[in-house]
Amino acid sequence: MLRFSPILILLCFVSPIDGLAKVVDETEIDQKVREIAKTLRCAVCQTENIWESGAPLAHQMREAIRERVMQDQSAEEIRAYFHSRYGNYIMMEPPKQGINWLIWLAPFLLLFGGGVLLWREVKGWVTQTPASQPPPTLDEASRRRIERELHRNT
Amino acid sequence: MIIEIGHFSVVIALVLSVFGIVSSGLALRTREADWVRVGRMALTLIFVLLSLGMAALIYSFLARDFSVHYVATNSNSQLPLFYTIAAVWGGHEGSLLLWVFILSAFSTIAVWLHWRTQPAIMPYLIGMECLVILGFLLLILFLSSPFDRLIPAPPDGKDLNPLLQDPAMVMHPPMLYMGYVGFSIPFSFAMAALLSGRLGEEWIKVTQRWTIFAWVCLTTGILLGGYWAYYELGWGGYWGWDPVENASFMPWLVGTAFLHSVMVQEKRKMFKVWNLFLIIVTFSLSLIGTFLVRSGVLTSVHTFATDPERGLYILIFVTAIIGIAFGTLMLRAHKLKSPIEMDSMVSRESVFLFNNLFFLVAAATVFLGTLYPLMIETWKGAKVTVGPPYYNTVFMPIALGLLFLMGVGPYIPWRKASRASLKKNFLIPVVVGVVSTVVLFAMGIRSLFALTGAFVVGFSGVAIFIDVGKISSLYARRESVNLLKGFLSAFTANQRRYAGLVTHVGVLVLVIGIIASTVYQTEKVVSLRVGDEFVIDDYRVKLERIHGVRGKNWSAQEGVFELYEGDTLLTKLRPQKRVYDASQTPTTESAIYAKNMGHIFLTMPDVSADGVAVARGVINPLILWVWGGGGIMGLGVLLNIFRPRKRDE
Amino acid sequence: MTRTTQITILVVLLALLSLFYQGLWGDPRHIPTVLVNTRAPVFEGPDVESGDPLSSKRYKGKVIVVNFWASWCQECKVEHENLLRLYDEFKDHPEFVMLGINYQDERPKARAYLQRYGSSFPHMEDVKGTLAINFGVYGVPETFVIDKQGIIRHKWIGPIVDDVYTNLTQNVLTPLLQKADTQVRSYEPST
Secondary structure (H helix, E strand, O other): OOOOOHHHHHHHHHOOOOOOOOEEOOOHHHHHHHHHHOOEEOOOOOOOEOOOOOOHHHHHHHHHHHHHHHOOOOHHHHHHHHHHHHHHHHEOOOOOOHHHHHHHHHHHHHHHHHHHHHHHHHHHHHHHOOOOOOOOHHHHHHHHHHHHHHHHHO | OHHHHHHHHHHHHHHHHHHHHHHHHHHHHHOOHHHHHHHHHHHHHHHHHHHHHHHHHHHHHHOOOOOEHHHHHHOOOOOOHHHHHHHHOOOHHHHHHHHHHHHHHHHHHHHHHHOOOOOOOHHHHHHHHHHHHHHHHHHHHHHOOOOOEOOOOOOOOOOOOHHHOOHHHHHHHHHHHHHHHHOHHHHHHHHHHHHHOOOOOHHHHHHHHHHHHHHHHHHHHHHHHHHHHHHHOOOOOOOOOOHHHHHHHHHHHHHHHHHHHHHHHHHHOOOHHHHHHHHHHHHHHHHHHHHHHHHOOOOOOOOOOOOHHHHHHHHHHHHHHHHHHHHHHHHHHHHHOOOOOOOOOOOHHHHHHHHHHHHHHHHHHHHHHHHHHHHHHHHHOOOOOOOHHHHHHHHHHHHHHHHHHHHHHHHOOOOOOOHHHHHHHHHHHHHHHHHHHHHHHHOOOOOHHHHHHHHHHHHHHHHHHHHHHHHHHHHHHHOOOOHHHHHHHHHHHOHHHHHHHHHHHHHHHHHHHHHHHHHOOEEEEEEEOOOOEEEEOOEEEEEEEEEEEEOOOEEEEEEEEEEEEOOEEEEEEOOEEEEEOOOOOEEEEOEEEEEOOEEEEEEEEEEOOOOOEEEEEEEEOOHHHHHHHHHHHHHHHHHHHOOOOOOOO | OOHHHHHHHHHHHHHHHHHHHHHHHOOOOOOOOOOOOOEOOOOEEEEOOOOOEEEHHHHOOOEEEEEEEOOOOHHHHHHHHHHHHHHHHHOOOOOEEEEEEEOOOOHHHHHHHHHHHOOOOOEEEOOOOHHHHHOOOOOOOEEEEEOOOOEEEEEEEOOOOHHHHHHHHHHHHHHHHHOOOOOOOOOOOOO
């Protein structure tokens, strides 16, 4: 399972610490396993994926993924396999289909709908008050004073 | 004996809470100040009695009295002292007692603090707080008492869940609860305002510091939880969108919206109903969070109890409080019709409105995501998982929108922004934002999150920078001092505004940390024997030896890994695979080395019998910015709370 | 606040209330299986006690009860007596087969367990845990019933005790064994 790249082996010969040290590295298979494992939920844990979980079942599931990766199955095929055994529950996110579109789109619909509603409401408020209406005089006076003071100092 | 004293104190406190409610009612009916004083006395005594109850429980833990059921299930004779304290609120019963204890402390302080200035509010405040206290005490005494005896006493206790044996867990629950409970004060004031018809800005001004205080506690609590997850759970992440985390995040989001929205009412006397609505929703979410965590409705890593009876009670209680709050709001809302005057679409007021919209949609998203599995199960009888990938996708645009508004908001004037002022204030920030995106793109970064993040962070950061620069030089020139002193006097002259901006800067730092540590995390998992090494990023990690280590209540296999950068030995990392004696539960303890504001995070999840260790290395760039940003946010809030009082406050 | 807003808030709160109320009675660990009414996977492995290879192919055309268990599992001990009883009740039926699958266990511990609590039907060792994953198993004990056509007709998570036993034997097994091509709906008692 450990694959040694020639460059890395060379590296460890020049390493001053221990000439006999092996340099181990992840294989492509390891990386694929990780990618897939991160998208599947550990069935016995709560909202933890198979990759992060320390549960024995998660371990076996990782091994099952590895076996399938080594048989050259694609990530989609492997996910489909787990899905066929455990249903939607095993996927870390709800599949984008059927009623699940509700949860995928709701935030954006809320944002858009709320935005439009708010915009219209605010527009209504703005037109209610004539723009020409002067602000309270005291405000104006103090603002002038402030501006005067500021200018004197700058 | 001690625990019985505690139990008895809490029983008396329950009686007194009824007393408090009755006396506030009488105070309102008869208009006699004596009844209010009786209420105050009742509330103060409740606080004293609950302190006794708390002290009795802590004492039983420290004395290792395993004849107390709760002590026996949550601690062990070998549990270190420090974690024995954490164990007091490590379980369902104790954490509820802590909740109500903090509530009694806060309400007592609030009553004494505002006694003189807010006499008309007092009966409502006392009544409302006593009502919530009563609700929790009923739950504690009848459905989840930490004071029950276990006869015959076991020779030793089961252990506290090893995952909770962590320094952060000593402070995390109290901070979180102080946040939840802190919102009950503005909530009660809001209810008092509604019920008494004093619907001006007074309740907001009085409770402003309470709100900020609650907010900072909640923020700290959430961050501590993340810190704990990061160190203790061993997968190198700090936020898992777990239902329990979500339960604390929802009141935070709405509470933050409230924090901003009240400014509009203070300055422009608008959005009165809206602010009442927000604080009611914030406190309701705190209660719903408690319900979700305590009832077992949602399963989660942290869920303590699965008990329909308990859940049913909490549900009834929470419904009652929320029902009273919303009912009152609906009945009184017509009195609150404040004339809304807006001069322009482009004004500070409308930015605040959109800020509120984004925060509420964010909260609704978390709410929906948390409850969606329950909804699907109820409707269709099927299980579905809503995990981090969903939130990361959906939440990102909302969060970036909020950050953008954060940059815009402080620089749009109240009432009306002219085209010229927009150009003056935002031309440079926009340019800088675009430039930082382009630079990142040129550096080969393609993550949409990072690229849009760069624009927003650049934009908001520079806007703040220009503002601070301008005002500092203005003050410096006016007082003929240097820039730093100018900055200081500008700061103290407008401390509320600039304390707020400090918090904004903290948010920016936090966001940079989050983007860097999620998008640019590198991870490697290898199996290796002693003497072998692996390369991760620019580092070499070499397993020097594996040996046994013994702790007070655990034993572990410890891997000693040498961490090299080039040929330089940076440190020796010692991740462990522990097994706790009492529960025989295994945990993985991470070893961390900080470099360039990032972390090299190492765990050793497994060691086989023939000496092959599995090592997991994670490089989290800029992760310290996450905690640092949190610290800056906290600093901003402290500067806000302890600002010199102005005359109108 | 307009009437519409009031009504909206009211409706939302009531919906939430009923949702939470419903949620209180659900078992968070109960996960409906997607495998009922699908073809059962082929499963093979060594016999726990003798070490001889066992295979589901040998039981083609029979009604098979498959029970996942482990020596470390408390609830398995609770149901073990009932499993033995169930086997005794049906063992004389020529088309009945019962099989235990030992899950995430060590062989010596599993053998000791069987010696202590009794063993009458064969047990297969799930060496790599792949059998369990094929059956979509979350934990132990879990019990499946496969019909003569090789279709999974029933699944139960948790121990076979009391009315679960009655339901399994009377409503699931007996009809399946009686007719050649029975369609049994997966029926779960309301506990």
